Amino acid sequence: MNPKRSRFLFSVLCFGMAFLYVPMVLLIIYSFNNSKLVPIWGGFSLRWYKVLFQSEDVWAATALSFKIAFVNATFAVALGTLAGLALVRFGRFRGRTLFTGMITAPLVMPEVITGLSLLLLFIGLQGLIGWPSERGFTTITIAHITFSMAYVAVIIQSRLSGMQEDLEEAAQDLGAKPLRVLFDITLPLLAPGMLAGWLLAFTLSLDDLVIASFTTGPGSNTLPILIYSRIRLGLRPDINALATIIILAVTIGVIIFGWLMLRQQRQRERDMHEAAAS
Amino acid sequence: MAAAASHSIHDRPWLDPAQKPFIQIQGVSKQFGPFVAVDNVDLDIYRGELFSLLGGSGCGKTTLLRMIAGFETPTSGRIVIDGEDMSSVPPYDRPVNMMFQSYALFPHMTVEQNVAYGLKRDGVAKAEIQSRVNDMLGMVELTQFRKRKPHQLSGGQRQRVALARSLVKNPKVLLLDEPLGALDKRLREQTQYELMNIQDRLGVTFVVVTHDQEEAMTLSTRIAVMDQGYFQQIGTPTEIYEYPVTRFVANFIGSANMFEGRVASQEDEIAEVTVDTLPVPIRAEHAAPLAAGTRAWVAVRPEKVQLSREPFSQAGINMLEGQVEEIGYYGESSTYRIRINEDVRLEVTHPNLRRPRDGRHLAEWEDKVYVGWEPGAAVVLTS
Amino acid sequence: MAQGAFGRAIEKAQASWKFLVIFIPYAWLLIFFLAPFFMVLKISVAELRIASPPFTPLIATDAAGATIIRLVFDNFAYLWEDSLYLNTYLNSLKISTTSTLLCLLIGYPIAYAIVRSTPTTRNILLLLIILPFWTSFLLRVYAWMGLLADQGTINNLLIWLGVIDSPIRMLYTEFAVYIGIVYTYLPFMILPLYANMEKLDMSLLEAASDLGARPAVTFLTVTLPMTVPGIVAGSLLVFIPATGEYVIPDLLGGGNVLMIGRVLYNEFNANTDWPVASAVAIVLLLLLVLPMMLYQHIQSKEASS
Numbered sequence: 001m002n003p004k005r006s007r008f009l010f011s012v013l014c015f016g017m018a019f020l021y022v023p024m025v026l027l028i029i030y031s032f033n034n035s036k037l038v039p040i041w042g043g044f045s046l047r048w049y050k051v052l053f054q055s056e057d058v059w060a061a062t063a064l065s066f067k068i069a070f071v072n073a074t075f076a077v078a079l080g081t082l083a084g085l086a087l088v089r090f091g092r093f094r095g096r097t098l099f100t101g102m103i104t105a106p107l108v109m110p111e112v113i114t115g116l117s118l119l120l121l122f123i124g125l126q127g128l129i130g131w132p133s134e135r136g137f138t139t140i141t142i143a144h145i146t147f148s149m150a151y152v153a154v155i156i157q158s159r160l161s162g163m164q165e166d167l168e169e170a171a172q173d174l175g176a177k178p179l180r181v182l183f184d185i186t187l188p189l190l191a192p193g194m195l196a197g198w199l200l201a202f203t204l205s206l207d208d209l210v211i212a213s214f215t216t217g218p219g220s221n222t223l224p225i226l227i228y229s230r231i232r233l234g235l236r237p238d239i240n241a242l243a244t245i246i247i248l249a250v251t252i253g254v255i256i257f258g259w260l261m262l263r264q265q266r267q268r269e270r271d272m273h274e275a276a277a278s
Numbered sequence: 279m280a281a282a283a284s285h286s287i288h289d290r291p292w293l294d295p296a297q298k299p300f301i302q303i304q305g306v307s308k309q310f311g312p313f314v315a316v317d318n319v320d321l322d323i324y325r326g327e328l329f330s331l332l333g334g335s336g337c338g339k340t341t342l343l344r345m346i347a348g349f350e351t352p353t354s355g356r357i358v359i360d361g362e363d364m365s366s367v368p369p370y371d372r373p374v375n376m377m378f379q380s381y382a383l384f385p386h387m388t389v390e391q392n393v394a395y396g397l398k399r400d401g402v403a404k405a406e407i408q409s410r411v412n413d414m415l416g417m418v419e420l421t422q423f424r425k426r427k428p429h430q431l432s433g434g435q436r437q438r439v440a441l442a443r444s445l446v447k448n449p450k451v452l453l454l455d456e457p458l459g460a461l462d463k464r465l466r467e468q469t470q471y472e473l474m475n476i477q478d479r480l481g482v483t484f485v486v487v488t489h490d491q492e493e494a495m496t497l498s499t500r501i502a503v504m505d506q507g508y509f510q511q512i513g514t515p516t517e518i519y520e521y522p523v524t525r526f527v528a529n530f531i532g533s534a535n536m537f538e539g540r541v542a543s544q545e546d547e548i549a550e551v552t553v554d555t556l557p558v559p560i561r562a563e564h565a566a567p568l569a570a571g572t573r574a575w576v577a578v579r580p581e582k583v584q585l586s587r588e589p590f591s592q593a594g595i596n597m598l599e600g601q602v603e604e605i606g607y608y609g610e611s612s613t614y615r616i617r618i619n620e621d622v623r624l625e626v627t628h629p630n631l632r633r634p635r636d637g638r639h640l641a642e643w644e645d646k647v648y649v650g651w652e653p654g655a656a657v658v659l660t661s
Numbered sequence: 662m663a664q665g666a667f668g669r670a671i672e673k674a675q676a677s678w679k680f681l682v683i684f685i686p687y688a689w690l691l692i693f694f695l696a697p698f699f700m701v702l703k704i705s706v707a708e709l710r711i712a713s714p715p716f717t718p719l720i721a722t723d724a725a726g727a728t729i730i731r732l733v734f735d736n737f738a739y740l741w742e743d744s745l746y747l748n749t750y751l752n753s754l755k756i757s758t759t760s761t762l763l764c765l766l767i768g769y770p771i772a773y774a775i776v777r778s779t780p781t782t783r784n785i786l787l788l789l790i791i792l793p794f795w796t797s798f799l800l801r802v803y804a805w806m807g808l809l810a811d812q813g814t815i816n817n818l819l820i821w822l823g824v825i826d827s828p829i830r831m832l833y834t835e836f837a838v839y840i841g842i843v844y845t846y847l848p849f850m851i852l853p854l855y856a857n858m859e860k861l862d863m864s865l866l867e868a869a870s871d872l873g874a875r876p877a878v879t880f881l882t883v884t885l886p887m888t889v890p891g892i893v894a895g896s897l898l899v900f901i902p903a904t905g906e907y908v909i910p911d912l913l914g915g916g917n918v919l920m921i922g923r924v925l926y927n928e929f930n931a932n933t934d935w936p937v938a939s940a941v942a943i944v945l946l947l948l949l950v951l952p953m954m955l956y957q958h959i960q961s962k963e964a965s966s
Binding site: 005006008009010012013017019020021023024026027030037039040079080082083086090093095099100101102103105106107108110111112113116117118120121123124127142143145149153158178179203206207209210213214228231232234235239240242243246250251254258262 | 698
């Protein structure tokens with residue numbers, strides 16, 4: 001490649017990465033600031049971590065968020081996998097077009113609309129059948145499942161259509177009945193996709209503010225709702241400390257995950273290379 | 279047909295009226311929407327045959343195979359295997375196994391687990407599974423690779439796992455979808471003979487789908503040539519090659535020089551055909567009587583045409599004069615394109631029995647030559 | 662084979678199993694996706710009243726006891742007449758369109774640079790692009806509050822360098838909203854572009870230059886046309902959510918930047934005018950329905966290929 005162009009591309013990359021990461025790095029640095037005013041450096045200190053850990057609100061909100069994220073991810077994977085299977089493996093069935101529409105629409109639906117509509121449904125249902133009697137864990141989880149399952153379905157769909165159908169046919173040919181094929185062949189091969197879907201659904205749920213704000217009730221604060229209510233009023237060093245913990249946790253997680261994937265891929269390539277040589 | 283007379287009926291069950299067909303395909307059609315993939319075909323395959331379905335892509339051969347396996351349901355007609363109607367039998371209950379074109383090895387299972395999978399589904403006892411898997415892996419020489427996963431195997435090894443997996447259940451019929459398609463040329467030849475050996479040893483009926491005519495010719499007891507959903511011809515490799523019954527077959531298997539004309543007369547099994555573009559009428563074999571004036575094509579294989587720089591002795595029958603226009607030198611043989619006149623070119627293949635003398639081959643560019651063939655070396659086709 | 666009662670039972674079980682696979686997610690979506698949508702539609706044609714629920718019912722009985730269906734389109738007329746709403750819609754579209762273009766302008770060369778780097782670097786760069794997506798969106802917006810505030814890092818730095826004497830107002834302006842949207846949605850632009858460019862056959866570029874095209878010409882006549890699918894997908898992924906964005910205008914724009922997501926949220930929570938909030942939502946959906954359908958079309962084409 002010509003050197004002028006590669007220099008241009010290199011500077012573009014540097015600029016892009018700086019744009020993405022400088023704000024986060026500053027966020028982390030200020031979490032160790034002794035001063036109460038975030039942007040003014042007052043020496044190194046861990047006092048905001050102490051404040052954070054002593055805040056019962058933060059602990060409660062974290063617990064609630066994780067509980068919702070966990071239940072959401074599990075249900076979303078179950079429902080999304082079923083939806084993906086139905087879309088790729090069952091051919092045409094009545095109402096398929098509507099089904100496809102409903103699966104992909106939540107991916108692009110503005111959050112405010114999803115949130116508003118679900119809240120109106122919950123209120124309507126409450127008036128009609130008395131359920132849900134109060135809003136909180138259950139309603140937020142249901143709302144999250146509804147949009148998370150769409151993401152899972154898309155992942156499963158793309159994995160399934162990349163997977164040759166003849167593996168499933170071969171199992172049948174060898175005497176496995178359809179349900180057996182599902183458990184012996186289809187689901188094991190989908191497992192990586194389901195894991196990816198689970199992680200994605202978990203993260204989406206942990207990250208959601210708008211839909212949770214609509215569907216929550218008094219006293220049920222998720223972590224984003226809590227953070228939001230604090231930073232609306234301005235900069236808060238304890239939130240910097242919280243951000244640092246979250247960013248580090250995610251970074252470590254992603255690095256480990258990426259490293260494992262890379263190692264597996266390398267191993268696979270080595271295996272294939274050896275097999276071809278044998 | 280005449281060629282069959284010298285063989286015993288034991289090798290050729292389809293000639294024995296007392297034999298019962300093992301697979302009967304009766305009036306089977308398959309439509310996908312408006313597209314007719316298989317069009318009302320009938321076929322009998324006998325026990326122990328190595329039967330090939332040969333045709334180009336989209337001819338319906340794979341659809342037919344998948345109907346035998348049970349992955350597709352015939353739109354009409356029925357398939358009977360060993361006297362049992364398969365119409366309502368799902369794939370997992372059929373006494374047939376299939377070797378997939380992609381091999382379809384389960385990537386999350388080892389070689390051993392792949393081979394054992396079918397036996398487990400049948401509820402075979404553990405010890406028996408172990409011994410049968412061992413036998414099978416021994417037969418395909420993969421015992422040392424038993425613990426490997428499919429991605430750790432070479433193409434040829436994967437093919438053998440697939441074969442072992444589909445044979446271990448002792449199916450009545452083994453269906454093979456392009457069994458050698460994914461292998462390179464050298465491995466293909468070797469594997470081809472292995473397949474024939476195994477088939478011979480186990481006596482399983484093989485039905486092979488292939489688009490490769492050479493593969494079909496060397497492997498099969500009989501071949502069905504398919505085009506656009508139906509059979510053009512069913513016969514032994516020799517019959518198909520030497521006595522094609524349609525122009526499609528003559529062109530699809532090997533190559534042929536083709537002349538279009540009208541039947542002038544017929545005597546015994548030799549018909550005389552007038553071709554507008556040729557100065558003399560030509561003669562070729564046709565068993566059934568033909569009415570004069572019938573539209574007909576004469577097909578003659580390039581290697582059955584004699585080539586000489588001198589006129590032949592047989593006084594002009596099927597002899598044409600021409601000029602060498604193109605020479606393709608293949609080492610063991612050469613192919614010459616002879617220009618007869620403005621409209622007609624003839625392909626002639628000749629084995630290079632001798633080395634060229636003084637750098638000259640049998641014929642050289644622009645040489646004036648004579649070409650011709652025995653009437654019995656060519657066939658008359660009416661469709 | 663003769664089919665016994667057992668065989669039929671198995672077949673039936675299998676049929677019902679297939680039915681369940683479709684039915685469970687289907688039912689879930691009907692109840693929690695489609696039904697809520699009709700609730701919004703219903704309430705958007707109701708009238709505000711001081712009661713619980715705070716809107717008039719769709720089907721009611723009049724004084725004579727006859728059933729009547731009440732459709733009130735006043736809410737929509739109100740949105741049209743009140744210049745606040747009209748301006749807010751237009752401003753939202755302006756901000757989301759501009760941000761999409763900015764994302765494309767920045768994201769395209771980044772995606773291109775990633776594709777052209779060596780495999781190992783490429784994996785690391787991709788990881789770096791995806792990583793922010795897994796961290797909290799809210800906290801990344803918050804990071805910019807610290808940078809852009811009057812006493813924020815950027816102002817402090819510029820004053821310290823002597824470039825300016827007094828802080829420039831950046832936080833709570835439209836500028837901050839642009840920064841926030843571009844920052845948040847840039848990965849959504851880069852990833853589809855990368856996926857598209859990765860499939861691009863590099864020998865095509867070589868063929869173009871072999872046939873005498875200069876680099877700029879090659880880019881305009883080969884690279885750009887062939888990456889249109891990526892450009893469209895990435896742009897939609899930025900444009901659609903940006904139009905309805907609530908958090909960014911609220912945190913970085915304060916009260917000064919009008920965006921429809923924020924108006925909707927406030928209409929619902931602060932004013933508890935459900936009918937108007939629903940009408941706002943319906944109109945927003947109508948604005949976005951075309952790009953959303955386009956995106957779905959691309960998605961399903963991608964899934965089937």
